[in-house]
Amino acid sequence: MSRSPVKEQILEVATGLMAAQGYHRTSLDDVLRESGAGKGNFYHYFHSKEDLGYAILDRLLGRFEARTLAPIFGDGARDPLGQVDAFLDEILATQRARNCVGGCPIGNLATELADAHEGFRQRLADGFERWRQYLAAALTRAQTLGALAPDVEPAALAHFLVASIEGAILLTKVQKDIRVMEHCVAELRRHLVPYRRPERAAPTSVAR
Amino acid sequence: MSRSPVKEQILEVATGLMAAQGYHRTSLDDVLRESGAGKGNFYHYFHSKEDLGYAILDRLLGRFEARTLAPIFGDGARDPLGQVDAFLDEILATQRARNCVGGCPIGNLATELADAHEGFRQRLADGFERWRQYLAAALTRAQTLGALAPDVEPAALAHFLVASIEGAILLTKVQKDIRVMEHCVAELRRHLVPYRRPERAAPTSVAR
Numbered sequence: 001m002s003r004s005p006v007k008e009q010i011l012e013v014a015t016g017l018m019a020a021q022g023y024h025r026t027s028l029d030d031v032l033r034e035s036g037a038g039k040g041n042f043y044h045y046f047h048s049k050e051d052l053g054y055a056i057l058d059r060l061l062g063r064f065e066a067r068t069l070a071p072i073f074g075d076g077a078r079d080p081l082g083q084v085d086a087f088l089d090e091i092l093a094t095q096r097a098r099n100c101v102g103g104c105p106i107g108n109l110a111t112e113l114a115d116a117h118e119g120f121r122q123r124l125a126d127g128f129e130r131w132r133q134y135l136a137a138a139l140t141r142a143q144t145l146g147a148l149a150p151d152v153e154p155a156a157l158a159h160f161l162v163a164s165i166e167g168a169i170l171l172t173k174v175q176k177d178i179r180v181m182e183h184c185v186a187e188l189r190r191h192l193v194p195y196r197r198p199e200r201a202a203p204t205s206v207a208r
Numbered sequence: 209m210s211r212s213p214v215k216e217q218i219l220e221v222a223t224g225l226m227a228a229q230g231y232h233r234t235s236l237d238d239v240l241r242e243s244g245a246g247k248g249n250f251y252h253y254f255h256s257k258e259d260l261g262y263a264i265l266d267r268l269l270g271r272f273e274a275r276t277l278a279p280i281f282g283d284g285a286r287d288p289l290g291q292v293d294a295f296l297d298e299i300l301a302t303q304r305a306r307n308c309v310g311g312c313p314i315g316n317l318a319t320e321l322a323d324a325h326e327g328f329r330q331r332l333a334d335g336f337e338r339w340r341q342y343l344a345a346a347l348t349r350a351q352t353l354g355a356l357a358p359d360v361e362p363a364a365l366a367h368f369l370v371a372s373i374e375g376a377i378l379l380t381k382v383q384k385d386i387r388v389m390e391h392c393v394a395e396l397r398r399h400l401v402p403y404r405r406p407e408r409a410a411p412t413s414v415a416r
Contacts, residue, residue, distance in 0.1 A: 020323075020324075021232070021324065022230065022232070022320065024229070024230070024233050025232050025233065101323055102323060103319065103322070103323070107319070107378060108319055110378060110381075110382045111311065111315070111316055111319040111320070111378060111381075112230065112319070112320070114311070114378075114381045114382045115228075115309055115310060115311070115381065116228075116229065121382060121384070124382050125382050125383050125384075128379060128382055128383070129383075153391075156391040156394070156395065157391075157395060159379065159388050159391045159392060160372070160376075160391055160392050160395035160396075162375075162379060163372065163375035163376040163378070163379040163380075163388070163392050164368070164371065164372040164375050164376075164392075165375065166374075166375040166378055166379060167370075167371035167372050167373065167374040167375025167376065167378070168368075168371040168372075168375065170315060170318060170319060170322075170371070170374055170375070170378075171336060171367065171370060171371040171374060173318075173319075173322045173323065174318045174322045174329060174332050174333050174336055175333050175336070175337075176329070176333075180367050180371070183361075183364040183365075183367045183368055184367060184368050184371050184372075186364070187364065187365060187368035187399070188368075190399075190402075191395070191398075191399050193402070194398075194401070194402045
């Protein structure tokens with residue numbers, strides 16, 4: 001299925017507008033004017049503004065998974081706690097590159113829409129849940145490998161990681177100070193330390 | 209200085225409207241219609257919608273300080289780590305009482321306005337900073353009393369606590385599940401455990 005350049009243009013423009021001013025404040029007229037698309041074009045690809053909003057959210061979630069979650073957590077042969085560390089590095093680097101502007105586009109939509117629109121809330125809940133599952137799977141794998149204490153609940157700890165990262169991005173956006181993000185990431189790394197168990201000696205070192 | 213009932217009515221109504229639909233979406237017409245105030249009344253008390261927004265934010269921050277922060281952290285004779293525990297209890301109880309609806313009204317405004325309006329961003333940054341200072345002061349006092357490890361940085365840890373609580377409230381609002389908040393609060397309590405030092409023996413027990 002080939003992608004329509006007009007549809008992509010509408011999505012790209014509307015994503016930018018909604019990131020800057022939110023879902024409700026972005027009118028269809030804004031989207032048409034900024035994208036140069038006609039009303040007929042728009043309704044060929046989307047049933048409504050809500051339908052456009054869902055497509056934007058799906059795209060944001062899909063990109064986050066394809067560009068960040070899957071590359072970092074996808075390789076089941078890598079050290080799982082190293083993957084969590086790499087993920088924290090990536091989140092910090094993103095806020096640094098963005099000069100603490102913009103916050104988390106998914107978190108922004110969640111704040112605006114979780115109580116205002118049940119359809120968006122469900123999609124947002126699924127999106128955060130998918131993110132949490134990547135983290136929980138890495139933590140479970142670490143536990144199986146003996147690198148994480150047996151009394152840790154990976155599901156609960158993963159909720160905390162997702163929530164704390166979202167809060168850190170928000171506070172960094174408010175304070176416009178990357179040190180807030182650095183402090184939070186450092187504390188999240190420290191959070192895992194007491195849960196860690198010394199690595200088992202690798203079989204090769206035993207054989208030598 | 210006596211408070212005007214009309215001004216209070218405008219503030220109360222506008223606070224509710226902005227909590228439900230955000231600052232930008234709340235029009236002056238909405239506020240006048242819902243409060244029953246006339247335009248002349250409004251402009252007697254507020255210069256503009258922005259001025260009203262500032263008054264609402266000041267009120268939200270003032271209430272949070274007067275009803276939650278000052279009562280819990282105000283008594284310098286109480287165990288400071290016990291105060292942090294009591295604060296976490298309070299935040300969890302609030303989300304439970306609200307059935308995971310509404311999120312943090314200050315965090316909601318922060319998400320909407322931190323990048324869109326520099327005047328609001330500064331006030332929001334000051335508000336979060338004030339909250340952080342209550343936590344940092346309790347952590348510093350705990351360190352002085354020997355209850356917290358000497359290598360802990362109270363200022364950095366307090367940033368993390370504020371951020372993680374904001375994120376936990378947001379994720380709880382999205383998932384509509386109080387267990388998310390419970391998990392996050394439990395992890396925040398666990399976060400402090402490795403930093404804690406055994407209490408010094410109380411002088412009375414030595415004297416006996």
